[in-house]
Amino acid sequence: MSIARQKPLFPHRHLLGIEGLSRPEIEHLLDMAEEAVEVSRQVEKKRSILRGRTQINLFFEASTRTQASFELAGKRLGADVMNMAVANSSVKKGETLIDTAVTLNAMRPDIIIVRHHCSGAVDLLAKKVGCSVVNAGDGSHEHPTQALLDALTIRRRKGRIEGLTVAICGDVAHSRVARSNLILLSALGARVRVVAPSTLLPTGIERMGVEVFRDMRAGIAGADIVMMLRLQRERMDGAYVPSLKEYARFHGLDDEKLRLAAPDALVMHPGPINRGVEISTSVADGPQSLINEQVEMGVAVRMAVLEALAQHLPNA
Amino acid sequence: MLHAPIALVNARLVDPVSGQEGRGGVLVSGGLIQDLGAGVTRDAVASDIRIVDCGGDVVSPGLIDMRVFVGEPGAEHRETIASASRAAAAGGVTTICVTPDTSPAIDDPAIVDFLMRRARDNAQVRVLPVAALTKGLKGREISEIGLLGEAGAVAFSNGRHSVRNAQVMRRAMTYARDFDALIMHVAQDEDLAGSGVMNAGELASRLGLTGIPREAEAIVLDRDMRLVAMTGGRYHAELISTSLSLDIMARAKQQGMRVSCGVSINNLTLNENDIGDYRTFLKLMPPLRHEDERLALVEGLASGVIDVIVSDHDGQDVEAKRVPFAEAEAGAVGLETLLAAGLRLVHADQVSLPILLRAMTSRPAEILGLPQGRLAIGAPADLIRFDPDEPFVVDPATLHTVCKNTPFDEARLQGRVKMTLVAGAPVHE
Numbered sequence: 001m002s003i004a005r006q007k008p009l010f011p012h013r014h015l016l017g018i019e020g021l022s023r024p025e026i027e028h029l030l031d032m033a034e035e036a037v038e039v040s041r042q043v044e045k046k047r048s049i050l051r052g053r054t055q056i057n058l059f060f061e062a063s064t065r066t067q068a069s070f071e072l073a074g075k076r077l078g079a080d081v082m083n084m085a086v087a088n089s090s091v092k093k094g095e096t097l098i099d100t101a102v103t104l105n106a107m108r109p110d111i112i113i114v115r116h117h118c119s120g121a122v123d124l125l126a127k128k129v130g131c132s133v134v135n136a137g138d139g140s141h142e143h144p145t146q147a148l149l150d151a152l153t154i155r156r157r158k159g160r161i162e163g164l165t166v167a168i169c170g171d172v173a174h175s176r177v178a179r180s181n182l183i184l185l186s187a188l189g190a191r192v193r194v195v196a197p198s199t200l201l202p203t204g205i206e207r208m209g210v211e212v213f214r215d216m217r218a219g220i221a222g223a224d225i226v227m228m229l230r231l232q233r234e235r236m237d238g239a240y241v242p243s244l245k246e247y248a249r250f251h252g253l254d255d256e257k258l259r260l261a262a263p264d265a266l267v268m269h270p271g272p273i274n275r276g277v278e279i280s281t282s283v284a285d286g287p288q289s290l291i292n293e294q295v296e297m298g299v300a301v302r303m304a305v306l307e308a309l310a311q312h313l314p315n316a
Numbered sequence: 317m318l319h320a321p322i323a324l325v326n327a328r329l330v331d332p333v334s335g336q337e338g339r340g341g342v343l344v345s346g347g348l349i350q351d352l353g354a355g356v357t358r359d360a361v362a363s364d365i366r367i368v369d370c371g372g373d374v375v376s377p378g379l380i381d382m383r384v385f386v387g388e389p390g391a392e393h394r395e396t397i398a399s400a401s402r403a404a405a406a407g408g409v410t411t412i413c414v415t416p417d418t419s420p421a422i423d424d425p426a427i428v429d430f431l432m433r434r435a436r437d438n439a440q441v442r443v444l445p446v447a448a449l450t451k452g453l454k455g456r457e458i459s460e461i462g463l464l465g466e467a468g469a470v471a472f473s474n475g476r477h478s479v480r481n482a483q484v485m486r487r488a489m490t491y492a493r494d495f496d497a498l499i500m501h502v503a504q505d506e507d508l509a510g511s512g513v514m515n516a517g518e519l520a521s522r523l524g525l526t527g528i529p530r531e532a533e534a535i536v537l538d539r540d541m542r543l544v545a546m547t548g549g550r551y552h553a554e555l556i557s558t559s560l561s562l563d564i565m566a567r568a569k570q571q572g573m574r575v576s577c578g579v580s581i582n583n584l585t586l587n588e589n590d591i592g593d594y595r596t597f598l599k600l601m602p603p604l605r606h607e608d609e610r611l612a613l614v615e616g617l618a619s620g621v622i623d624v625i626v627s628d629h630d631g632q633d634v635e636a637k638r639v640p641f642a643e644a645e646a647g648a649v650g651l652e653t654l655l656a657a658g659l660r661l662v663h664a665d666q667v668s669l670p671i672l673l674r675a676m677t678s679r680p681a682e683i684l685g686l687p688q689g690r691l692a693i694g695a696p697a698d699l700i701r702f703d704p705d706e707p708f709v710v711d712p713a714t715l716h717t718v719c720k721n722t723p724f725d726e727a728r729l730q731g732r733v734k735m736t737l738v739a740g741a742p743v744h745e
Contacts, residue, residue, distance in 0.1 A: 198490045198547075199458075214494040238450075238457020240487065246460040 010308040014126050014133045017142035018183045026151070026184060032304035033152050033297070040076065040300055049307050050079035053110040057083045058100075059136070060116040065271060065295065066136050066145075070113045073302035077310075079111070097121055101128040110313050111306060114138075119176075132309040134302075140174050146270055147180035149301040151188065153294050154225055157266055162189035167213075167220045167261070169195040170229030170251065170278050171240075173202045177270045178229055182210055195219030197251060199240040200231075216251050223261045228253055228269045228278050236277070244277055254280040258288065266290050319741035321345035323361040324701060327370035329353070331691040332377065332674035342375055344697040347739040352691060368735065370701050376673050377689050378410025378441075378698035378736060379655060380680035382500070382578055383554055383626035385647070386412075386443075387718075388434055389427070390419025394631045395718050397431070400651065401439035403716040405744040407652040408733035409627070410441050410698035411680075411688060416448040417475030423448035423459045425467035432468050440743035441736075442698070444470040444684070449488055449499060455479040458488050461497050470684055473500040473554065476601065478536050480506055485540065489549035498683065500552045503536035503561070504528075504602065513642050515588045515603045523594070525642060528603050534560035541568045544575055552683060553577035555628060557602035559612035566621045576683050578624035581650060582723055584613050585657045590723070596637040596644035597721045600628075603646075617675060618667045623683065625675040627654040631719030649717045656729035659704050663730060669704065697740035704731045 009028040018026070039045060055074040059067050067083060074081040084104075095103075097116070101124075104112065111132045114122045119139030126133040137143040155161055166185050172178045172194045182192045186209050193211040194201065206212050213219030220226050231247060241247045253267065267279070267289045275281045284291060325341035329352065341356030342349055343365075358367055381404070387394040397414075404412050414431065416422035422431065428445050435443035447469035451457045461472060472492060478501065479485045492499050509532040514520050516527025537553055541564055544551045553565065556577050565577045582600050587607045591598045598604060616622040627650030636645035650657075658676065661667045681689030688696040710727045712720035736744035 198494050199487050238459075241491070242451075242458045242460040242462075246463050250462050 008311055010311070013309065013312045015144050015305050015309065016123055016126060016133065016135045018144045018147050018180045018187070019142065021187070023187050026148070026187060029148055029301070029304050029308060030152050030155060032307060033148070033300045036300035036303035037297070039303070040296070045076050046078065047076060048078045049310055050074065050077040050110075053079045053310070053313065054108070055079040055081045055111045055113065055306070056104060056109045057081065057113045058086065058104065058115075059084065060086050060114075060121075061137070063115055063136070065298070066115065069295070069298040070136060070302050072299050073306055074111075076299075077303055077306055079306070097125060098128050101125045105129040105131070111309060132313065134305060134309070137176050139176065140179070141176050142180045143176040144180050145298070145302055145305060146177050147184040148305070149294060149297040150181055150227065150268060150270075151184055152297045152301055153268065153290050154266070156297070157290065158224065161185065163191070164224040165191045165193065165222060166225040166227060167193045167195050167223040168227045168229065169216060169219065169253065171200045171231050171235060172196050172205065172229065173200045174232065174235065175229045181227065182208065186210070193219055193223065197241055200235075216257060217260055220257060221260045223265055226253060226258065226261050226265055226267050228267065230270065230272065231274060231278050248277050252276070252278055252280065253283050255282055258283055268294060271295070319347070319739070321365045322737070322740065322742070323356060323365050323367045324370055324375050324699065325356060325358050325361065325367055326372065327375035327701065328372055329691060330374055330376040330670055330673055332670050332678040333690050335668075335670040335674075337670065342691070342699060344699070344737065344740040347697055349691065349693055349695050349697050351693060368701070373701050373703045373734060374669070375699055375701050377677040377691055378700050378738065379408050379676040380411040380684070380686065380689050381409045381627050381629065381651065381654065381676075382413045382624055382680050382684070383628050384412040384414055384651065385417070385630040386414045388418065388431065393718065394633055396438070397434050397443060398438040399716060399718045400629070401441050401443070403649070403651040404441045405736045405738070406716050406733065408655050408700035408702060408736050409651055410700070410736060410738045411444060411686065412441060412651070413444045413446050413470060413684070415475055416446050416473055417453055421448045421453045421475070422446070422469070423451050423453070425460065425463045428464055428467040428469050441738050442688075446471045446473045446500060448472070449474045450479060450484065453477065455481060455484060458484070458491055461492050462495050465495055465497055471498040471500050471552070474502070476502055478502060478504050478506060482539060482543065486543050486547060489543055489547040489551070493547060493549040496550065498550045498552060500554045501540060502554045503533050503540060503556070505532045505535045508532040508535065513599065513603070514591060515605045517588070517606060519588050523591070530558040530560050530605070530609070533558055533602060534564060537561050537564050541573065541575065544568070544573050545571070550574045554626070555580050555583070555602055556622070557583045557605050557613070558609050562612055562616045562621050569621065576623040576679075577621070578626050579613055579617070579622050580628040581625055581654050581657050582628065582648065583610065584617065584625060585660050586610070586723060594641040596639070596641055597648060597725060598723050599641060599644050599646050600648060600723070601646035614661060614666050617661075618671060623675065623679045625654070625658060625672075627651050631717050632721050633719055637721050648721055648723045649715065649719055650722070651717065652715055653710060653722060653724045653729065655702065655733060656708075656731040657724060659731040660729070662704065697737055699737040700733055701735040702731055702733045706730060706732050708732050
């Protein structure tokens with residue numbers, strides 16, 4: 001029996017992105033999340049891992065489900081959770097991101113969950129605070145907990161990720177969900193395709209280790225997982241795609257297109273969905289849809305992340 | 317309804333694809349060319365088939381005009397599908413591409429559908445709608461390229477105006493590439509062209525008119541070529557008018573880009589001096605240029621840098637032209653004089669007949685992906701018969717178009733079309 005402290009299975013103080021995580025670290029988080037699923041399905045959901053700890057949800061961008069999911073995760077682990085309503089805060093009065101970070105840091109939180117509309121903003125904030133930081137989405141860069149919850153959902157349903165063909169469809173160019181997912185799924189051995197009109201594909205995507213399709217029928221043919229992305233309303237109207245109608249026709253997932261995927265294909269969407277645009281109601285509510293399961297896995301994955309980071313908190 | 321078989325015999329067959337000429341005939345039935353060559357003679361054809369003895373006249377594919385303004389919907393006082401179709405048939409034009417700058421613009425699949433139904437019921441020649449590249453032709457938002465293409469749009473153009481915003485153009489090209497859609501564009505920097513009404517230069521200065529510099533065209537064309545290189549789309553410069561543009565196109569083609577260009581018959585056969593005494597019928601867009609530029613264009617046609625000749629048919633009503641030059645609308649009718657005006661270049665020994673016809677038949681067909689425009693067994697029987705030497709004087713009163721503003725008013729031309737077949741049916745004799 002060794003008395004030397006074991007190297008922790010998740011050695012990071014922050015979770016800023018999937019980039020930089022090793023396959024064992026990702027799998028460790030998913031394993032922890034499996035346990036959190038069980039906890040969340042019990043009547044008594046409360047744990048004490050984060051008792052006495054303070055978690056601040058700092059959302060510079062409006063969010064309902066992600067913020068609620070982090071709040072529940074923190075509370076189930078026993079933390080005191082505070083939601084910062086940024087719309088009413090000093091940020092709107094012109095305070096810089098760094099000043100906000102320094103101010104919050106002085107309140108001695110243990111974990112800050114941050115969403116920001118600028119790519120890289122969460123990294124910047126993490127450098128200015130003494131506590132752990134979780135990226136809840138930064139601009140078009142990363143959304144690591146979404147990728148983890150997607151992976152957990154797939155792994156529970158399919159039993160594996162290795163070797164699966166996953167088609168990520170839609171506004172890849174502006175999607176942090178797509179970036180985190182393609183890094184994570186590739187790391188776990190999935191074959192990742194991206195499917196979008198050229199205007200919604202980031203430059204150089206061909207060199208990011210994915211197969212690129214402009215034609216959705218070809219792109220989802222034989223896929224095990226069809227992962228739809230949300231199309232922001234402001235991008236529908238002539239700037240990137242001509243219209244909602246045309247987008248739905250050529251890039252919306254409906255029953256007819258879904259039949260081209262593998263017979264046991266599963267459909268995912270990070271939500272909130274635009275019914276009739278990127279996904280038809282019959283597919284979103286159909287038997288192949290995992291959309292609600294993704295939400296459940298979201299809480300579990302965030303509990304796992306908070307627990308993993310808690311090991312590095314002072315006095316842990 | 318398919319027309320009864322016809323045999324055109326004793327003709328001088330000109331094949332624009334191979335550049336070959338030869339005596340012979342063409343046998344037409346079922347809307348297609350069934351046989352052609354020296355073997356199709358009066359004696360060889362079955363007795364119950366109508367025989368047309370061409371007496372040595374040229375028989376070639378019918379012309380394909382990639383740029384025709386028809387006022388449906390919204391400007392029927394300037395041209396209708398029926399009148400444009402009659403004029404086209406008389407001029408030997410068997411396929412017309414209609415521009416999207418109607419009112420409303422052709423930016424909705426329902427309008428494409430409307431035009432195709434109107435053409436089916438009123439046109440004797442083939443009518444292909446070119447849809448708007450941007451919504452309302454405003455140059456701000458991409459139109460429904462996929463749905464418009466499914467409805468029958470053959471290409472996408474911004475009408476008579478350039479897309480000013482390079483980001484919009486880039487996205488339009490990027491998006492169009494997914495559908496392998498052809499973008500057609502009139503390149504002209506609107507700011508540089510400003511209030512110009514004719515070619516910038518000594519003559520404009522003498523006339524006291526504001527000029528449009530050649531660079532107004534070159535700057536936008538150059539920008540577009542860089543965007544094509546960036547996005548990999550298919551691009552057709554609809555109307556080039558200067559040697560600067562020829563250089564840009566030649567370079568882009570050398571680099572293997574999927575680009576082509578067209579020239580108006582007016583810029584190819586007239587120059588700024590024809591404006592003379594402020595003749596508004598010669599007010600055109602792009603403007604008539606210096607004779608050196610015209611000669612460069614003719615050379616570009618002969619060398620193949622220029623792919624296509626268009627009539628740029630754009631009838632203007634009397635009141636739009638019976639005003640001072642600066643206030644007149646630009647544009648001229650051209651369907652009925654396209655071939656004869658082009659034959660001026662042949663008679664002047666500047667280009668050969670097959671090269672002229674190639675730019676009016678097979679090249680437009682290749683660019684648009686059409687089966688017609690060639691003399692080949694199995695090809696659609698869109699054919700014309702003409703005597704390239706027969707002289708005539710252009711009499712505006714005899715034109716079939718609603719508007720009569722031809723820049724060839726009273727001009728002596730040669731080469732009247734004697735017969736036009738569309739899908740094997742005579743539509744003009």
